[in-house]
Amino acid sequence: MKGIIKIRALLFCSHVVFLLAAISVFAQPPESHHAVISVESQLSGLPVFIDGSATGFTPLQNYPLAPGKHEIAVKRASPESWLDFDWTETCSLGAGDTLKFLARFQKGYSLNSTPFGAKVYVDGILQGTTPLVWRLTEGEIANVEIRKFGYQPRQLQIGKINESIGETRLYAVTLKPENNLTLAREVEQSRHRFRLSRNRRISLAAAGLSLASGVVAVLLKDRADHFYDQYLIASLPEKREMFYQRTQDYDRYSGMATAVFEASFAVSFYYFLKSTSE
Numbered sequence: 520m521k522g523i524i525k526i527r528a529l530l531f532c533s534h535v536v537f538l539l540a541a542i543s544v545f546a547q548p549p550e551s552h553h554a555v556i557s558v559e560s561q562l563s564g565l566p567v568f569i570d571g572s573a574t575g576f577t578p579l580q581n582y583p584l585a586p587g588k589h590e591i592a593v594k595r596a597s598p599e600s601w602l603d604f605d606w607t608e609t610c611s612l613g614a615g616d617t618l619k620f621l622a623r624f625q626k627g628y629s630l631n632s633t634p635f636g637a638k639v640y641v642d643g644i645l646q647g648t649t650p651l652v653w654r655l656t657e658g659e660i661a662n663v664e665i666r667k668f669g670y671q672p673r674q675l676q677i678g679k680i681n682e683s684i685g686e687t688r689l690y691a692v693t694l695k696p697e698n699n700l701t702l703a704r705e706v707e708q709s710r711h712r713f714r715l716s717r718n719r720r721i722s723l724a725a726a727g728l729s730l731a732s733g734v735v736a737v738l739l740k741d742r743a744d745h746f747y748d749q750y751l752i753a754s755l756p757e758k759r760e761m762f763y764q765r766t767q768d769y770d771r772y773s774g775m776a777t778a779v780f781e782a783s784f785a786v787s788f789y790y791f792l793k794s795t796s797e
Contacts (some may be wrong), residue, residue: 525589528581552586552614553583553584553586553614553615554583554584554586554612554613554614554615554616554617554618555581555582555583555584555616555617555618556579556581556582556584556591556612556618556619556620556699557578557579557580557581557582557618557619557622558577558578558579558582558591558619558620558621558622559577559578559579559620559622559671560577560578560593560623561622561623561758561791562577562596562623563576563578564576564577564596565577565593565594565595565596565622567579567591567592567593568592568593568594569582569584569589569590569592570589570590575576575613577593577622577790579658583764584612586612586613586614587610587611587612588609588612589609589610589612590607590608590609590668591607591608591609591620591735592605592606592607592608593605593606593624595624601627602627602628602629602652603624603626603627604625604627604654605624606622606623606624606625608622623656623657624653624656624657625654625655625656625657626655626656626673626678626688627652627653627654627688628652628653628654628655628658628677628678628688628689628690629650629651629652629688629689629690629691629789630649630650630651630652630653630663630665630675630677630690630692630714631650631651631689631691631692632649632650632665632667632673632691632692632693633649633692633693633694634640634650634667634670634694635648635692636648636649636667637649637665637667637670637694638650638665638666638667638732639653639663639664639665640663640664640665640666641653641661641662641663641664641677642662644763647656647674649665653677655678658678658687658757659678660675660676660677660678661676661677661678662675662676662677662788663675663676665694667694669696669697670694670695670696670697671696671697672693672694672695672696673692674718674722675690675692677690678778684687685753699775708714715735715794718790718791718793718794720793721726721786721787721789721790722773722786722787722788722790722794723787724782724786725783725784725786725787726783726791727791728779728783729779729780729783732776732777732779732780732783733776733777733780735776736773736774736776736779736780739769739772739773739776740769740770740773741766742765742769743765743768743769743770743772744761744770745772746762746765746766747762747763747766749762750762750763750766768789
């Protein structure tokens with residue numbers, strides 16, 4: 520009988536130990552396998568997208584997400600311009616993370632200059648060259664400087680609202696050349712005009728010489744042919760010798776005039792091309 524009591528006591532104790540162990544295990548808080556995010560914005564009721572899927576509206580509180588990389592976006596209620604951007608944020612979440620996001624929208628501003636290719640600096644930091652679309656958080660004002668070598672820099676205040684015309688989103692500035700550059704350009708333009716006028720004068724003079732020498736070459740050749748015909752019909756040796764000599768002379772003169780014609784035509788054509796290409 521005592522043995523049975525001992526066995527029952529041992530069984531009771533083992534059950535109590537097992538029950539206490541189970542209670543200690545299940546009483547511990549379970550390990551979280553998700554991350555939790557919250558998304559807020561200045562305006563409530565804006566749609567929230569996570570990885571491209573509509574999730575809810577701001578303020579979105581304690582939304583569970585699987586660990587990993589996610590893209591969170593908040594869409595504008597009514598964009599004012601094609602230069603307006605939605606708010607997006609890419610984040611990497613781990614199990615148990617709790618993150619809170621504040622969606623602050625940005626506005627886009629188009630900056631262009633004449634001449635283009637000017638450098639755009641914001642607070643002394645280079646942002647790019649014109650033409651440039653640059654973003655600025657809503658409500659902020661930035662001091663922008665546009666610079667290009669040889670031109671006077673221009674300063675702008677981006678994001679400032681003018682009470683009479685509202686907010687400017689498109690900026691187009693004309694840069695003024697430096698004084699020394701203006702003088703250099705005027706000198707270069709004067710030289711260009713001089714070269715153009717000189718080339719045209721030379722081309723016209725050479726064309727005139729080419730025309731005159733061509734006419735002379737034809738007339739001399741005609742005289743040479745005339746004396747050659749006389750040479751063929753002459754009966755006296757003295758006459759034949761004289762006509763033959765004159766034929767040779769006029770042929771030589773005609774050849775010289777033809778050479779002048781070809782050279783002057785080439786010069787005229789060369790300077791004509793120079794005057795049209797400059």
